[in-house]
Amino acid sequence: MSDQMPDDLDLITITQLRQVANPTPQPYRLHLQVESRIEKATSSGSPFFEVKLVDAADSFIWRVFDNNPLFQDAAKLGRNAFIQLAGQWVEGKYGLEPRQVQMRMLAEDEASTLLLGDPDLSARQSADYTDIVSFVESMRDPRLAKLCRVFLERHGERFRRTGAARKNHHARRGGLVEHVAQMMRCAVALAGLYPQLNRDLMIAGVLFHDCGKLWENVYAESGFTMPYNLTAEMLGHIPLGLELVNKLWRDLLEDPSAAEWASLEPASEIVRLHLLHLIAAHHGSLEFGSPVLPKTPEAVALHHVDNIDAKLEMFRRGYASSKELAPGIFEKFSPWPVNIVAPLPTVHLPPAESVAS
Known part of the structure; x- marks a missing residue:
């Protein structure tokens, strides 16, 4: 996470992160609430957690495998807990993924602000x-x-x-x-x-x-x-x-x-x-x-x-969160049955030139 302290990173929302995330790691912090934590196992039998994290407008699944330094901390996360995740974020195979992430619980005033x-x-x-x-x-x-x-x-x-x-x-x-x-x-x-x-x-x-x-x-x-x-x-x-x-x-x-x-x-x-x-x-x-x-x-x-x-x-949600398949063409999303196309922009005419008298 370079030399920046976690609380020095820019604080953004899940929706904002989706708009900037790509395969190149980028440093941000998010304030989130735990909606659920489900323990699962990989095909080889290794345990991992699927933690559903939400904010006021969006959500994503954080997969925490047993080789993750935060695995034991994730095991203790209770439903409705308020946390901060700070680190490098990428758009991975399964969506948003934190790398080199640090976690802490939110203070009461931070949780109140998040709820707004x-x-x-x-x-x-x-x-x-x-x-x-x-x-x-x-x-x-x-x-x-x-x-x-x-x-x-x-x-x-x-x-x-x-x-x-x-x-x-x-x-x-x-x-x-x-x-x-x-x-x-x-x-x-x-x-x-x-x-x-x-x-x-x-x-x-x-x-x-x-x-x-x-x-x-x-x-x-x-x-x-x-x-x-x-x-x-x-x-x-x-x-x-x-x-x-x-x-x-x-x-x-x-x-x-x-x-x-x-x-x-x-x-x-x-x-x-x-x-x-x-x-x-x-x-x-x-x-x-x-x-x-x-x-x-x-x-x-x-x-x-x-x-x-x-x-x-x-x-609006589709334009903000769907994958752009080609310029102006966005991947279909539930419950929309087809790919969607960017709307036609409003024409902006140049100011009328003054006519000399």
Whole structure:
């Protein structure tokens, strides 16, 4: 590791390391959490460990063989431990590989900083959450607006540490906030172009369409693991979302202020049913898990907004992490079925030359 001390090396994320890693060793340090440690054996019977290491946005497997000086240290690593790995990194046969690596446990303040994500990611998610709150505050229907506010008040902290999926898109701590914020921007833009769309219903539908994932895809309070649980496994996020919205709606009706809604049109019960329909139909087809097909303009629009944002996030991930097979052509990745191609850059015209009078 040359003459540099481990803590003098540049601190980067897993994603940043993937972007610069190559077969030539390069010195960096990473702050990581242990998601799992599995003991295996080589074909000759020698033991080794597969340690899954994660940060806010990515993960990789560290294979520690019995001839590695850190083999005994790796044997003691517990699940959810926070560590630093500092050394030379290469892009090897099985992906990222540390060489001449040194390991230490992270201090409490270092672990807390790691849980926030890298500064850019943390700033983006904070801005996204602010935008979500702003969209909710812009709603005119008092029933949908209050429902959204109560949800954020009661479940905002959990919302901010939930992933939008386990692996396909926005599969990171806080990923659901990113997904919902971008969907809201798109939904509001569509509502401005298509007056037949109910803007308030679109905003509420976006906020609640995946709210069941607060139990299906939530990250541990102090880690990057997304544990499985029996309730989510047996019901799934769509039924859980329907149940949550019905619970919040019943609570709102018990509030004295709800009496003011009795004279509103459309009636509160119709509003509730339309919102529930958006949650139930947002996957767009029965084979993808929706119990009912979209039957309103808002349901159709929400399904496509959801699908567009998920697919474009998959492209972003592919460009960042897939192998470039040829200039502008990237290797396919799960669940994308084909190689992807770099997008066409926007043309930048030179400034118009001034014409002499």
